[in-house]
Amino acid sequence: MKTTSMAEFGDVVTRVMEDPNLPERTRQYLIAVVHEMRMQGVSGRSRLKGRPHQDITRGSEIWRDAAWLLNSDLDERGAWLSAKSIIGEDAPRYEMTFPTYDARFCVGTMLRPAGAPCKRRTTRSSSVPNPMTGELTMIGACNDPRHRAAFEAQHRDGWAGWRLNGEPTPANNTGGHLRRYMRYTHWDQLYAWANHRYQPGATPAPEPPRARLALVTPIRAKGSQP
Numbered sequence: 001m002k003t004t005s006m007a008e009f010g011d012v013v014t015r016v017m018e019d020p021n022l023p024e025r026t027r028q029y030l031i032a033v034v035h036e037m038r039m040q041g042v043s044g045r046s047r048l049k050g051r052p053h054q055d056i057t058r059g060s061e062i063w064r065d066a067a068w069l070l071n072s073d074l075d076e077r078g079a080w081l082s083a084k085s086i087i088g089e090d091a092p093r094y095e096m097t098f099p100t101y102d103a104r105f106c107v108g109t110m111l112r113p114a115g116a117p118c119k120r121r122t123t124r125s126s127s128v129p130n131p132m133t134g135e136l137t138m139i140g141a142c143n144d145p146r147h148r149a150a151f152e153a154q155h156r157d158g159w160a161g162w163r164l165n166g167e168p169t170p171a172n173n174t175g176g177h178l179r180r181y182m183r184y185t186h187w188d189q190l191y192a193w194a195n196h197r198y199q200p201g202a203t204p205a206p207e208p209p210r211a212r213l214a215l216v217t218p219i220r221a222k223g224s225q226p
């Protein structure tokens with residue numbers, strides 16, 4: 001166990017500031033958490049000296065304190081709610097990619113030339129899952145009755161195949177930025193507290209290139225705290 005140095009904190013701050021994938025609110029909150037860790041000396045590694053089996057050193061108040069740092073007008077409950085909102089927003093999750101308007105073409109095919117894709121826009125569209133992964137795609141059709149029928153068939157078959165395969169849940173593909181920067185024992189509980197839809201799963205790429213800071217605090221299951 002070694003003490004977390006100023007240089008390590010500075011290194012994380014630099015990477016957070018330069019990470020192009022971070023939503024602004026998450027970025028500010030990460031910086032605030034890192035600042036609070038340094039000010040409160042809760043990086044864990046120094047506190048853990050001589051107590052390798054005891055990883056609980058402080059309360060989970062660091063999440064509240066970081067929110068407070070960003071908005072000192074909040075009362076304590078407000079600071080907890082703010083932390084909950086920011087962490088909930090970052091909960092790793094699957095989000096389907098919606099095609100841009102320009103990419104929404106009919107699934108139908110033409111008779112002349114045979115099999116050529118229909119170039120018309122969709123007037124009816126819906127999501128359809130990949131039966132193997134559960135990942136969703138938008139498909140649609142124009143007003144041509146044959147194309148409508150092809151769309152309905154793809155839609156029906158996609159959902160039927162997905163159900164036959166045991167309704168697989170797609171892997172998380174967004175969120176989890178906080179978790180990528182901080183090592184913390186209770187991420188699943190924290191995200192679940194902040195976002196009731198959270199399902200534990202893989203955190204999406206990209207990984208930060210170097211070691212993360214370790215935040216060693218307990219989770220408390222009472223009141224408005226995680």
Ligand SMILES: [Zn+2]
Pocket residue numbers: 106107108109118119120141142143144147
């Ligand atoms: Zn069409």
